[in-house]
Amino acid sequence: MKKLAKTHPDKLLDLLCERLTFERSGVQLYDAILAKMTKSKAPKIKDMLPQMKEHRDQEKEHEEWLEEQIRALGGDTEQLTEMAKLTKAESVGIENVILDGDPKIPHLFHALLAAELVDNTGWELLCDLAEEAGDEDAQSEFEQRLEHEEEHLELVKQAVEMFAIRDVLGEDVPAPTGP
Numbered sequence: 001m002k003k004l005a006k007t008h009p010d011k012l013l014d015l016l017c018e019r020l021t022f023e024r025s026g027v028q029l030y031d032a033i034l035a036k037m038t039k040s041k042a043p044k045i046k047d048m049l050p051q052m053k054e055h056r057d058q059e060k061e062h063e064e065w066l067e068e069q070i071r072a073l074g075g076d077t078e079q080l081t082e083m084a085k086l087t088k089a090e091s092v093g094i095e096n097v098i099l100d101g102d103p104k105i106p107h108l109f110h111a112l113l114a115a116e117l118v119d120n121t122g123w124e125l126l127c128d129l130a131e132e133a134g135d136e137d138a139q140s141e142f143e144q145r146l147e148h149e150e151e152h153l154e155l156v157k158q159a160v161e162m163f164a165i166r167d168v169l170g171e172d173v174p175a176p177t178g179p
Contacts, residue, residue, distance in 0.1 A: 003135035005073055013075040015129075016066055018083035019122050023063040025091050029098045029115060030056035033108050044162070044175035045105060051155055051177070058148045065145070091115070106163035113160050116153040123149050 005012045034052055037045050067077045080088070097111035123146035130139035158176030165171050 001069055001073065001135065001138045001141075004130050004133045004138045006133070009073060012129075013070060013073055014081040014083045015126065016070050016073070017075065017077075017079060017081040018087050019126065020063060020066040020070065020077060021080070021084040021087045022091070022119060022122060023059055023066060025087075025095065026059040026115065026119060027056065027063060029094070029112060030059055032098050033105075033112060036103070036105060036108060040105060042105075047175035048155075048159065055148075055152045055155065058152070062145050062148070065141070090118075106160070106167070109156055109159045109163065113153075113156045116149065116156050120146065120149045120153050 001012075030052065034049070034056060037049055037052065040046065070077050094111045094115050098108050102108060102111075123142055126142040127139055127146055130136075130142055155176055162173050162176055165173050
């Protein structure tokens with residue numbers, strides 16, 4: 001991460017704090033969705049629980065890893081940097097749907113889809129920056145987390161599609177299993 005932080009460490013810390021803010025929010029989103037899924041009596045919802053729990057745990061790992069990286073660069077994990085503030089403001093709508101009680105699980109997955117799209121893009125940016133800086137170690141670490149996020153996105157896309165097929169076409173399809 002040192003090569004990546006060489007030119008403008010403050011700007012890198014800003015981006016890492018943005019990712020941290022988003023990952024913290026992601027853990028909360030997954031916790032709220034899991035709580036609602038656990039109460040569901042629908043077998044397909046129950047079938048998705050193990051994969052969703054695994055994704056939640058990966059979000060938590062991303063959060064903890066980012067905290068370590070920020071501290072290693074001399075940053076403050078509680079600081080709301082410019083980008084972290086922006087991310088917090090942008091996330092309000094998604095949090096309103098998921099955290100503030102929309103009871104419909106298809107709505108929760110629709111909102112989570114928006115979050116996962118942003119999450120993937122944030123990790124892609126860090127991968128691209130590390131590659132441009134020639135920081136292979138940082139690139140490898142970012143790519144590992146991006147791979148997780150791509151799996152999250154695929155599962156959520158499959159769930160949204162399952163609900164749409166059910167609602168629009170009246171067809172019964174299996175619960176998503178992810179990639």
